[in-house]
Amino acid sequence: MGLLIDGQWHDQWYDTEATDGRFVREDSQFRNWVTADGSNGFPAAANRYHLYVSLACPWAHRTLIFRRLKKLEDIIGVSVVNPYMGEHGWTFIEDDTCVGDRVNHTTYLHELYTLTRPDYTGRVTVPVLWDKQQQTIVSNESAEIIRMLNRAFDAFTDVRSDFYPEALQTDIDAINETVYHNVNNGVYRCGFATRQQAYEEAFDQLFTTLDELEARLAQQRYLVGERLTEADWRLFTTLVRFDAVYVGHFKCNKYRIADYPNLANYLRELYQFPGVEATVNFRHIKRHYYTSHASINPTGIVPAGPAQNLSAPHDRECLPAQPLPN
Numbered sequence: 001m002g003l004l005i006d007g008q009w010h011d012q013w014y015d016t017e018a019t020d021g022r023f024v025r026e027d028s029q030f031r032n033w034v035t036a037d038g039s040n041g042f043p044a045a046a047n048r049y050h051l052y053v054s055l056a057c058p059w060a061h062r063t064l065i066f067r068r069l070k071k072l073e074d075i076i077g078v079s080v081v082n083p084y085m086g087e088h089g090w091t092f093i094e095d096d097t098c099v100g101d102r103v104n105h106t107t108y109l110h111e112l113y114t115l116t117r118p119d120y121t122g123r124v125t126v127p128v129l130w131d132k133q134q135q136t137i138v139s140n141e142s143a144e145i146i147r148m149l150n151r152a153f154d155a156f157t158d159v160r161s162d163f164y165p166e167a168l169q170t171d172i173d174a175i176n177e178t179v180y181h182n183v184n185n186g187v188y189r190c191g192f193a194t195r196q197q198a199y200e201e202a203f204d205q206l207f208t209t210l211d212e213l214e215a216r217l218a219q220q221r222y223l224v225g226e227r228l229t230e231a232d233w234r235l236f237t238t239l240v241r242f243d244a245v246y247v248g249h250f251k252c253n254k255y256r257i258a259d260y261p262n263l264a265n266y267l268r269e270l271y272q273f274p275g276v277e278a279t280v281n282f283r284h285i286k287r288h289y290y291t292s293h294a295s296i297n298p299t300g301i302v303p304a305g306p307a308q309n310l311s312a313p314h315d316r317e318c319l320p321a322q323p324l325p326n
């Protein structure tokens with residue numbers, strides 16, 4: 001784990017000293033947009049853009065789900081990093097989990113960052129949306145990449161589903177804000193905290209929000225009502241990792257998702273949504289977290305459990321849902 005400073009790689013763990021042991025996530029620095037009309041300099045096109053992801057990473061997972069839901073697999077390629085993130089950060093070192101970077105032939109993800117900006121200073125994260133034509137990073141912010149995939153490439157797919165419909169944008173943005181802070185990033189704020197108070201603060205916010213979401217999902221099928229939206233997919237990628245990793249490795253152990261009837265059924269419904277199961281890889285997920293954070297799990301032993309069956313039937317059909325267009 002490390003970062004680039006003026007384009008030079010430094011192997012160093014997160015600095016939580018200045019923030020009383022609290023983990024504070026850096027803002028993503030590459031924030032360009034692919035648009036249908038190309039008005040931002042990045043027009044949607046077939047086979048021009050490439051996604052770099054980790055199958056372990058919940059943020060990158062969002063982008064893989066959108067690529068799949070919008071049937072953009074033939075339009076946007078994907079490279080998967082090795083799940084082990086050690087002294088060089090994310091790598092493309094080839095083994096039974098990784099086939100390398102077949103687009104830019106790099107060994108380390110940080111090379112893509114310095115190809116884009118030779119004096120880059122900051123963390124080197126996945127996902128990365130890469131423009132093969134201009135040889136540059138378009139965006140390394142998953143929240144924005146999924147919005148590009150949602151609509152900008154509609155000329156290249158027959159899937160008309162819109163997971164960020166205009167009429168629901170205010171509600172989606174509001175729930176995203178809470179879920180991001182307390183759940184998506186909340187599990188990291190628990191796991192990467194280096195002082196007891198910082199951990200407990202994050203832990204309380206996480207489980208207060210999970211309790212609220214459990215109550216909300218008793219009344220309605222999805223986070224903003226009857227329609228499945230971006231907000232659900234953003235929550236899904238954390239929920240699906242929760243019992244396998246966050247409960248133990250990040251000490252988020254008040255309850256498991258399996259202990260919340262509505263969240264557990266909702267998780268299974270989303271997991272069983274056509275195409276989604278294929279984007280979930282527990283081997284990468286468990287290997288990454290348990291082997292890459294040596295200060296949290298020094299032995300690097302990957303737990304063998306838990307036994308869970310996300311393909312088991314769910315009960316969500318008793319709540320009304322709006323059908324999605326194809």
Ligand SMILES: N[C@@H](CCC(=O)N[C@@H](CS)C(=O)NCC(=O)O)C(=O)O
Nearest residue numbers: 057058059123124125126140141142
């Ligand atoms: N805000 C970013 C966060 C991405 C992120 O932090 N990804 C993690 C993987 S789960 C990462 O690459 N971390 C490497 C590091 O922080 O050095 C997004 O949502 O795209």
